[in-house]
Amino acid sequence: MTRILLLLSAVCCVMQALANQYNPVADPAAIVKASANVRFTVLTPQLIRMEWNEKGIFNDHASFLVVNRKLPVPAYHTRTESHWFILETSGLELRYKLNSGKFDSSNLSISLKPGRKIKWVPGMVQQQNLKGTARTLDRFDGDSNVVKKQRLKLEDGVLARDGWTLFDDSKNFLLDESDWPWVMERKDKNGLDWYFLGYKSDYKQALYDYTQIAGKEPLPPRYAFGYWWSRYWSYSDNELRDVVNHFERYDIPLDVLVLDMDWHNTDSIHARPDEFGQRKWWTGWTWNKRLFPDPEKFLQWAHGKKIKTTLNLHPASGIAPFESQYSAFARRMNFDTTSRRNIPFEGSNKKFMQTLFDVVLRPMEKQGVDFWWLDWQQWLEDKKIKGLQNTWWLNYAFFTDMEKNRDTRPILYHRWGGLGNHRYQVGLSGDVIISWKSLEYQPYFTNTASNVLYGYWSHDIGGHTYGKQGIGIDPELQTRWVQYGALNPIFRTHSSKNPLLTKEPWSFKGAFFDAQYDAIKLRYMLLPYIYTMARYAYDTGISLCRPMYYDYPKKEEAYQFDRQYMFGNDILVAPIGSPMVNGFSTVNVWLPEGNDWYEWPTGTLLKGGQIVQREFSIDEYPIYIKAGALIPMYGDEVKNLSSNPDRIKLGIFPGSAGSARMYEDAGNNKDYASQYAYTNFTSTVLPDGSLQVVIEPVKGTYAGMKPKRNYLLSFYGYAVPERVTVNGEEFTYQDTAAKGWHYNSTEMSANISIPGVAINKKTIIKLNFGLNTGLSVNNGLKEKFKRLSRVTTELKNKDANIVIPVTIGNLEETNRRLEYNPEQFKQIIRQFNADFPKIPETLKSLGLDKATETWCLSYLGFR
Structure with missing residues (x-):
């Protein structure tokens, strides 16, 4: 992935205004003719075009698949050994037997290097293609066509666990060179026009290389x-x-x-x-x-x-x-x-x-x-x-x-x-x-x-x-x-x-x-x-939305949990695909190692490197945030996306330090490739346990960019801070304010409102937690508060004259006391943790019928 980022930074200043410009003629320095009727084009270190034509007439038109071959020429070298032509890049070694005619398994091979050896020859069939997509799901119930009584066959995709992919473009339609390129048929359909992509398990590099020849995914408005x-x-x-x-x-x-x-x-x-x-x-x-x-x-x-x-x-x-x-x-x-x-x-x-x-x-x-x-x-x-x-x-x-x-x-x-x-x-x-x-x-x-x-x-x-x-x-x-x-x-x-x-x-x-x-x-x-x-x-x-194996290609679980997906770089989603049982949907979730994961709906920080079984009520969905992630968001006031709002909400999630950036542009312009802006964010845990967040000056520009914006920083899964400063200025605790901070005990988050931030200035936010340093509130407190509220409501609905016991009443109102008395945060949390296990005994004292008592205990997690 490092290679991708380096390449992106090198070319970002010369990106074209439209998503898909056609540049089908390769740089001559990338082209090697092994004989009069054999031509190779080195497109990237992992991607080589291979052409054979009996008459030595080669095609330089764009095709329906390949629209660009004008790429930076990668380092490569050629040599001849015992009638074999050899072409090497940092990722591939191609061998072709000179003057041996049309490509076949006896005269052409490509080996992947370094490390794990993979050798491809013409005619080799992929065994583990990871599939692509299909024309339509019309009349399908799941993957079964209810009319034809057939299973859906997905087309092959770019990626395979074999570590290589061959694109045969030999008979594909071409595009002419008019001002609106139009379909044209190949004059000679007996030639070969192949593209070999070797990537081992570096799926991200393979997809990037594919975009270089097949075009980008245009950014929708x-x-x-x-x-x-x-x-x-x-x-x-x-x-x-x-x-x-x-x-x-x-x-x-x-x-x-x-x-x-x-x-x-x-x-x-x-x-x-x-x-x-x-x-x-x-x-x-x-x-x-x-x-x-x-x-x-x-x-x-x-x-x-x-x-x-x-x-x-x-x-x-x-x-x-x-x-x-x-x-x-x-x-x-x-x-x-x-x-x-x-x-x-x-x-x-x-x-x-x-x-x-x-x-x-x-x-x-x-x-x-x-x-x-x-x-x-x-x-x-x-x-x-x-x-x-x-x-x-x-x-x-x-x-x-x-x-x-x-x-x-x-x-x-x-x-x-x-x-x-x-x-x-x-x-x-x-x-x-x-x-x-x-x-x-x-x-x-x-x-x-x-x-x-x-x-x-x-x-x-x-x-x-x-x-x-x-x-x-x-x-x-x-x-x-x-x-x-x-x-x-x-x-x-x-x-x-x-x-x-x-x-x-x-x-x-x-x-x-x-x-x-x-x-x-x-x-x-x-x-x-x-x-x-x-x-x-x-x-x-x-x-x-992409499969787990992009980020974890060597983990078998990444292929087994094929409904699970990464939603961008920092959010994991484990979809629910079956009805609830006793009020809950049960989901098996694979949490990859290398990160802890914050279960957002319940406020629970879970260790990576495990498969967990989790339960979700109808108002919850399995969303997991990488520990330490910073997620740029909008506030509740946004009703449509016709313009960039004045306020940005930055979600800071617990468990680690982190960094992120936010992309912006004019929203519906064609020149987004060159006119855009990024804002970088970082969070750091300081030696004294304080948390520091830095909002860097905006880089870039686009039409309509505003010189100032308002920020709301939401620190999810954090205790109440003792002191909050913004650029050295101490902010005060207020329930509602355009400037200041408060604690939202429903989300277990500290929220800091910063108005009128100049986008060309650095902003530094520090939270000192004082006596609350190291106090964990990521053990599902958010979910417990919510479920306690529902249990007490259901008890009252069942018997309007019921007297809720003091213990349960105090537990149910814990979140509100946290907001009213933030200075008592540590004591209130400790009291809650001490009293919550007493719920089964307390419920028995109410003399509830067995079904109601069982439901209450089950809903609160006592099984």
Whole structure:
């Protein structure tokens, strides 16, 4: 990983404005011709291109997979030994037998070095590919297709435990050299065009090398990381305004409205296939005025609410005569309209696609449509070019048109088209069956997608359909899915056109609503961290959600716990994929060694290097923070991501010293590659036991960057400090203040408010804990306080006249006494720890029925 960081710092000043510039011609110094019909290109120390062509005609065009070969030339040397040509880098040794013809196992080999010896020859089959992703999860219940009765077969990915990967680009389509590069077929498909990547178990280096030739994961606009409301429903202007009003009423953040197919007119209400074999109501380009009497004003209203919109497109049936754009489109295409036929869709026809954008789509973008949901019929091929998949090609065409013709950052929401489609961002995983099996499978599916850099899957959170009518929503399943979705790359609820599938958060009651509300709020609180990790993905190829084996490649548990994942560099998530038993979800969690881990929902610091079994109530989710991590966050006041908020919340977690940085940019600009800023944070334990946090001056600049910001520092899992200073100035304890500090006993955190911090100045915060130095409050106190409150509430609900015993009453109010009397923190904690084990005996004195007593004891952890 050190090599990656060094390389990044060397090239960051010359990064291009767009995410994917095509530079397919390699530096001549990287190219070696072993003979007239054999050419090798040294791309990185671990990556070599190998070409054989009978006529000695080699290709320097970009392909659908490889768009860049103009890389810094790595050190290498060549020599000849006994008719063998040998090429060596620091990572590979290639041997080719001179004048022996087309590559095969007898004349070509590559050995990986140094250390563990791995030797590859042509024809060798990978045994342990770690898989990539798939086109769609339509009709899948978990990994089982309910229609075809088949298991899902994931495509192979970039990574394998074999330690090497071969990309065969020999028959792939190419891109021409026009100002909008267009598809072209290879003239000679009998040659060989291979890329060998050798990496042993250094998966992160392998993915970085892959980005160097296949392009980066473009950074989506900041708003894309907020909450998307989506439902297949014939929403009207009035209904969508009502939905947004409810989001505001319930104080739920929202960034994107997704309009499914009914936004447009169709030529039939029947399901009969048209001349292109498509359902007649799917394709449409003209606003349905019965639902949206003035689309432009609707879009203006949405923008006034700082909400983005995306519209669903199914282009298969072309442009029908009833479309408002039909005549103008026909004139541009010289299409004979006498018969009033549809103008057929021709994705590989450049003039057709340019006309589609100029005449149909760009006018709607000017009205206010922010981006497109390209829901193409997944399995169709282009009519003119054999083998050209519409899914892959249309993703390319739509995204690159936005790169060329829009001032805002390109974003496209679409199906997976195959290798290379990571360059076009957000994926739609498809219409999954609503079930625990589907929820349980999605973390694995998301994890492996990062192995092909497809790091922005958008799932139908809550599932799409039951496959039959008459079934309502399971509130527990929906709640667990929302909690998982909040810790996904893209957070979008969705469902089929079924009146029983009402997934609006306010449709749920009690603990289910509270848990979903908290999950959405958590998503927004973590946005600075998420956005920083999205930039990290752009720079390195390491996606936001990724398997455990990226960080722990030599640990078998990293492969066994394949639903578990790292959410960025400092957060581990162990998803819940089954219903609760007796009020709890039980999860086996692997906590890797090398770190301790802070179980955030319960306030428990756990040792790394072990597998633990943990229990979580409906309002808890298995989130683990690396000990000492510093997590940049937003406060509760953030309702959408249209701009950078004035206040940053910095979470400082216990167990170690740490460091972090926060990435920022203008949010929706195309020049993010060169215009951005970082803020570095460090925490240090001083010799006297004090904790020091340093906020460094901001480095970099971008449009709209503010000269000052407010900070809230939250020290999770720390005792009450005796003294707090900021740049030497002592801060006072206050319950609420713009400047000062207080203790939040619900989160067991000290919170320091610092207003008006100049971003070009260093800020030093010190906490001296005095008599509380070394006092541990990370043994689940946070969870105990919460559960005590519920137990006392349930006892009163069962018997309104019950007299809560003094011991239990005092224990339940401990958190409040901590805030009221912070100077007594140590004594109060010690008293709590002494009295908590007395609960079973105290409960017996109440004479409760056996079921109630058993529930209380179990809920409080006495088993």
